[in-house]
C-alpha cells in the first residue's frame with residue numbers, strides 16, 4: 001500500500017499547531033496541510049480550563065480556537081485521536097500509535113507538554129487515586145468540574161499560576177481550599193516577591209489557606225481515593241480532591257528518539273527551525289534560542305506558542321519573519337488580571353507604581369536603571385505601553401517611576417532607549 005503523503009504535517013493540534021496550519025496557508029503554502037493530534041474535537045484554548053470554564057462561566061463551544069469550518073475553508077485536514085510515536089527523518093516519514101505511516105515534505109512538531117506527575121508516598125503511579133487531578137486537557141477540566149461543589153475540601157499542590165487559578169475557581173464554587181507551596185512564596189518561578197505577597201494576601205482574604213515552605217509528604221488512600229494528605233510540616237489535611245499543579249514536562253519523546261530534542265525540549269532558533277531543515281517546532285515543547293536575550297529559554301504561554309508558530313510558517317512559506325517578541329503571559333484570578341512581560345531574573349530592585357491595596361498596580365523589575373520586566377495587576381493600558389517599550393532596552397528613573405503624578409507615557413517617552421539586549 002502506498003504511504004499517504006502529507007506535504008506539511010503538523011503534529012499536535014493545540015495553540016501552536018492550529019496557528020501554524022492557518023498561518024502557513026495564509027502565507028502561501030499551496031500543498032496539502034495535515035493537522036494531526038491525539039485529542040478529539042476542534043483545537044481549543046487551554047487558559048480558560050483553570051478559569052472561566054472551571055467556574056462554569058463558559059461552555060465547551062466557546063473554547064474552540066477557531067470553528068471547524070475555518071480549517072475546512074483553508075483546506076486544512078484534521079486527523080483526530082492520532083498519536084505520533086516515531087519519526088524517520090531520513091525517509092521523511094512518521095509512524096502513528098496505530099501502526100500507520102505518513103510521509104511528509106515538512107514536519108512541524110507542536111506537541112506541547114503534559115503535567116508533571118505527583119510522586120509521593122501513598123500514590124501508586126500505575127493506579128493513581130481517582131480523586132487526584134491534573135489540569136492540561138478539556139477532559140481533565142471536565143473531570144474536576146464534575147466533583148467541585150460547595151464545601152468540598154480541595155488540596156492544591158503547587159502555588160504556581162495553574163494552582164492558584166484552580167484555587168480561585170474552586171473557591172468561587174464554594175469549595176474549602178488549601179494550597180501547599182514548597183517554596184517560601186507562591187508564584188516564585190514567574191513573579192517577584194512583591195507580587196507573590198500580594199497574591200497570597202488576596203487568596204487569604206478570599207478564604208484560601210496558603211501554606212508556603214510546605215510540601216506534600218504522604219497521601220492516605222481508602223478504596224482508591226485520597227482521604228487525607230500529610231504535609232511536610234506535620235499537618236494532616238482531610239481532602240475530597242487533590243489537584244497537582246507542579247509544572248509541565250514537554251512531549252518530546254519521538255523528537256528525542258529522532259535526535260532532535262534534549263531533556264528540556266526541542267532546540268529551535270527564532271524561525272522555529274530545528275537541527276533538521278525539514279522539521280520545525282513551536283510552543284511548549286521547544287527550547288528556543290531567544291534573540292532578544294541571546295540564550296535558550298523554554299516559555300510556556302499562549303503568546304509564545306502563537307509567535308513561534310507564525311515564525312515557523314513564515315519560514316516554511318519562504319518569507320522568513322523571525323520571532324523577536326518580548327515574552328509575555330497573563331493569569332486571571334478572582335477579578336484580577338495579572339499580565340507579565342519580560343524576564344525578571346537578575347533584577348536588583350522592584351519598583352511598585354500604583355496601589356496594591358486598591359488592587360491596581362505595576363511592579364517594575366530593574367537592574368540599575370534598566371527595566372527587565374513588568375508585572376501589571378488590573379492595569380492593561382500601562383501593561384501595553386511597557387510591553388511595547390521593552391522590545392528596546394528601556395531605562396527608567398526609579399523615583400520618578402514610583403511617582404504616579406508623572407504620567408507613564410511621559411516617562412517612557414523620556415527614557416533613554418539604547419539599542420541592545422534587554
Ligand SMILES: Cc1cc2nc3c(=O)[nH]c(=O)nc-3n(C[C@H](O)[C@H](O)[C@H](O)COP(=O)(O)OP(=O)(O)OC[C@H]3O[C@@H](n4cnc5c(N)ncnc54)[C@H](O)[C@@H]3O)c2cc1C
Pocket residue numbers: 011012013014015016017036037038039046047048049050082083084085110111112113135136137162251254282283284285299300301302303305328329330331332
Ligand atoms: C490550565 C492551564 C491554564 C493556562 N493558562 C494560561 C494563561 O492564562 N495564559 C497563557 O499565556 N498560557 C496559559 N497556559 C499555557 C498555554 O495553554 C500553553 O502555553 C499553550 O497551550 C501551549 O501551546 P502548545 O500548542 O505548545 O501546546 P498544547 O496547547 O498543549 O497542544 C499540544 C497538543 O499536542 C498534542 N500531542 C502531544 N503529543 C502528541 C503526539 N505524540 N501525537 C499527537 N498529538 C500530540 C496534545 O494532545 C495537545 O493537544 C495555561 C495552560 C494550562 C494547562
